[in-house]
Amino acid sequence: MNKILLKSCFLLFIVIIILTFFDSSFKRPTKSSYAKEEYNKLKGQVDVAFFGSSHVQSTLNPIIIDSITGLNSFNFGTPAQRFTATIPMVDMVLKKEKLKLAVVDIFEMSLGTNLNKHSKNLQYEALDNVEMSWAKFKAFGDIYGFENILNLSTIIRNHNLLVQSSYYKKADLKELFYSKGFYTSTTTFSNEVWNKFQNKQNKLNSKHKKLSKKNLTDVEKDLINQVIKQFRKAGVPFIFCSAPSYSEQYNIKYREYQNAIAEYLNKLKVPFLDYNNYWKELSLTKLDFNDPNHLNYRGSSKVSIHLSNVIKDELIPDFNTKKLKFKMKNLNDKKNLRIETEQKQLNEEIILDNIEITQNKLGYELKLFFDAASTSHNNLEKYRLGIHIYPKESSKDLVSERSKVDRISYDRFNVLLNKVKENELTIQLNTLIKDYKKTKLFLYDKDKYRGIIGNPIWITEEKQIK
Template identity: 25%
Template structure:
């Protein structure tokens, strides 16, 4: 029995030390960036919290959204005051609770929501979600997201660093072994939008794969439906209008994709819900034609592509206003 207790105590000590080391390695850069006021999520929430009832147009969703829509371009045409609140790997539950927080401080007329299968799949990037929600002023809301959004698994990932950061640990190990280093930088932000000058390489284009569909993704229709209905009700109760968009993909990837389940599903679902939906891969494509070099990688627009996407959204908002 004593031997077992010693082994258990030693194992527990190793576990605590390992988690402490991982927490320091992965949490310290966030702590430092917040202290230096360079953390992008911190700055986004500071804009929302410190400029009450200022923004009349909020853009929200994943990194595909924050790479696509430049508020400066949109505002210059529509005379709005918009802000891009999209964040990396934003999950649809995270979107819902983020909008709760936003509506507590802002009174926007429009919410533009990015539609993306991976935002409603069964694979969650807990670190990104919890990092974003850590800047909510409402700690109750943050805890609701953790428990109601993800249940016991969410609590486990929130509490234990080695579990929370497991995907990043794997990526870092793979990065050490890989000769291919990412050249993409994310340091030029304009009202929540990433101004990215990276241009995808020909080698990357040659390695493009089809867009994820029902068989190659873990997209959950039930989960999407549950949280979309909550988002729709929340937006409506705050007297705002919900507009959904699907941001652009490189043409080469679209050519490889048959059928395009993402486009078909969202078009059908949102028509049923009577929610305005604009797929930027096809909307006014006679005026706004994308090419592969409008992208920074396999699904993020660079600044050239974002000019087109921002103007497409301007046209979509004008159309919505006139209907």
């Protein structure tokens, strides 16, 4: 019995060795397999690594980043890469490199675990280019089920496909630009693509009309925690990053996920650089995108230059030690605005001393400071406060679905004034509008709208609080 067991184990060992040796001959030729070949030439020389989906793959350009920072970077992004596949990719790189910084792509899709057939197939692009390890074995089982573990071998999975692995040469890339794992297009998308995208977002928003607070699931939190643990165990500084996407601007559910991710990472005191907050600063337009969710060469250059300066200026290196240690500044400061208006009297009874607006993940936080006399004698209990936010041209398509149904060009809110405490009232305005042209504040009867009572206050000038 023991002899049979030993012979079986020996045979299994020989089979594994043979499968491992010949596996590369049966890999499907992809952009990722070509990038892996390029990485093999640089092993042991990488300072900065980028991990994640096609969002990071088409956003962070090592040529630009290396030229500005003086570091040596590589992009390990693959199409639709989920965190489950990112974990073994990180594991492989940490074993081979003494990284000075890691950047991890994160957004709604990257945390997904309930994958359809197409999404599962795309995970092969990551896993097939990760060397065998326990982390890879576990990830394969989590994605495809341990009953399919033999498919971990490309010989078994692709036995009818004997190919040359160096298929994607630069001459074959046509409209793609390649640089150390980074791929993007030099073209932009058509009006037809844009119209299809908008129609799709409108359908999604019709089922999910209101922007609300979302919490990550325990599974999503665990995936994030596993990645954090990998870098902390290796002593490697890291940041999470989201590439700019039109979905974040037009899809309510996508925005909720970004807010939930930011909130959780902030709770963990982990740096998060969400480039969806940098559209204005980077002057991003449709011309910067290959499709509504992926940057082209022009757009990726803008983000790559910005990240390079973050690495240089905000991730401060300590040159007194052999390893670079980065001190992270706050990358997610809220934008505080103090509003100055000539008219602060809503009617004869209600006067405002000051108005403040804080731009946050859900839209804007409006804080009103009432004159002491306004809050006496139960003056406030008779009224509701109406609020209309009028967008600038750049945000006119971001009004709520309710506003579109009502055929109005602004988002509107109302609140009872009996909630004022100690002469202050704080109101959260959940809106997708990022840049507003003007905001209207006015009083009306608390029971029913019978017209404006008194004079509206128009907020048209902004001053940033120092």
